[in-house]
């Protein structure tokens with residue numbers, strides 16, 4: 001397929017997402033199944049067009065005067081993929097799978113600029129209702145933060161030190177030109193490509209199958225390292241999910257001590273068993289959800305890690321559709337869950353133990369606000385200074401702009417080139 005056909009396909013996929021309220025991945029998969037002639041390169045390019053359209057949906061739509069799938073895809077082609085509209089129209093004329101040619105009005109719009117009256121939330125490509133919250137969290141930088149959250153993410157890997165080294169992994173993946181991550185000493189990163197670039201398929205690599213590395217965003221690696229789990233400790237991973245953080249904690253503990261991995265959702269927990277095996281993580285006891293599953297751990301843990309359910313606003317680069325689906329009700333629901341899990345998690349700590357609170361959200365309501373409310377309700381708990389944790393984990397100074405008002409650490413695409421993450425470690429009084 002040439003570009004015109006790929007543009008038509010992206011328009012059809014966006015149309016399907018809108019009319020059938022389908023998740024993006026499902027709509028892309030369905031398109032692939034119905035168009036088996038399309039190769040892997042075509043499918044990747046169409047996926048890139050669709051995701052790019054959703055990443056900057058608000059500003060594309062404002063410029064085009066329409067949020068129709070066609071308007072969004074034409075905006076991606078010109079604004080993001082740097083296609084020249086006249087050249088596009090020439091290629092459309094020569095391709096029977098092409099969309100209709102761009103009209104004069106469309107060309108004028110797509111080559112124009114957003115005017116000075118454009119609202120901040122459009123410039124930031126974020127939902128209008130979240131603008132005050134982002135402004136509160138990021139001050140004058142909130143538009144720049146939003147814009148970077150509308151970019152493409154890198155592909156990051158965490159080297160599993162139970163089985164390999166960074167040098168070995170970098171050599172095994174040399175064909176993808178990997179680089180070392182800026183902060184984590186265990187990370188390997190491959191920058192996002194432009195236009196129709198394909199994301200390297202590392203999970204079919206022999207090294208992956210042998211457990212040498214896991215796919216994990218660099219921000220997730222940083223917060224897992226900041227959690228500070230040490231060999232020999234008793235650690236409860238209360239929201240373990242598929243085990244991304246659990247595996248990092250097991251490696252940091254060098255398989256010594258004990259991690260209890262729990263999640264209230266059996267289905268989310270299910271992949272953890274295979275992952276533990278592949279990673280050679282032997283100090284993890286998975287506790288499936290059932291009444292009393294954690295009763296024996298009350299008051300006994302050195303560390304409780306809460307990788308809390310959240311809005312996922314820090315992962316907008318990867319799942320831009322969720323940006324536009326998020327609602328005030330869903331945010332309120334997550335906040336209620338977070339407060340309850342913090343309350344639940346602290347019960348398992350022994351005196352002097354550490355409560356680690358993590359979200360992949362960039363909203364203050366889910367981050368500093370939760371910590372402030374928890375501390376107000378639990379006198380004696382206090383944040384462990386973030387600079388000391390950072391120094392301990394990475395042997396470098398904590399960059400000033402990463403520290404939050406309540407002693408947490410905030411990571412964002414703009415600040416650290418990672419997904420958005422929040423971290424705060426609270427010590428229980430001894």
Ligand SMILES: C[S@@+](CC[C@H](N)C(=O)[O-])C[C@H]1O[C@@H](n2cnc3c(N)ncnc32)[C@H](O)[C@@H]1O
Nearest residue numbers: 239240241243244245263264265268307308309
């Ligand atoms: C951010 S995800 C965890 C991701 C995982 N730690 C990782 O690194 O791959 C949050 C998890 O919290 C779980 N969860 C939600 N409410 C919970 C509760 N009350 N107790 C335990 N887990 C809960 C969800 O099922 C979800 O898997």
